[in-house]
Amino acid sequence: MNIEELREYCLSLKNVTEDMPFEDEYLIFRVLGKWFAVIPLNEPELKVFVKCDPAKAIDLRERYTSVEAAWHFNKKYWNSIAINQDMDDKTVKYWIQHSIEEVVKKLPKKTQLEYWKK
Numbered sequence: 001m002n003i004e005e006l007r008e009y010c011l012s013l014k015n016v017t018e019d020m021p022f023e024d025e026y027l028i029f030r031v032l033g034k035w036f037a038v039i040p041l042n043e044p045e046l047k048v049f050v051k052c053d054p055a056k057a058i059d060l061r062e063r064y065t066s067v068e069a070a071w072h073f074n075k076k077y078w079n080s081i082a083i084n085q086d087m088d089d090k091t092v093k094y095w096i097q098h099s100i101e102e103v104v105k106k107l108p109k110k111t112q113l114e115y116w117k118k
Contacts (some may be wrong), residue, residue, distance in 0.1 A: 003046055003088045010037055036099040050099035
């Protein structure tokens with residue numbers, strides 16, 4: 001998966017928008033206005049930062065050497081996933097979708113219901 005494929009996938013998801021590059025360093029993807037994925041543009045290796053349930057984050061980091069806690073966001077919820085041979089495209093897409101679900105479940109109940117109906 002390359003950066004353009006990752007970008008196209010994120011934009012294909014329901015209610016997703018992007019901020020074209022934030023300070024020329026990051027692509028930011030939002031669902032219903034809230035950040036769910038961040039792609040740094042100046043990294044030597046393609047990465048995506050995603051929100052993750054803390055319990056699942058531990059499992060994710062144990063199973064994949066390419067996953068690190070992203071302490072510079074919020075150590076409870078963000079993880080950095082290096083997209084390389086360690087993790088296939090299907091798995092990366094799963095964690096992006098998980099990130100969206102983590103964001104949506106923290107929104108007001110009415111907004112959550114509207115999101116899941118569409």
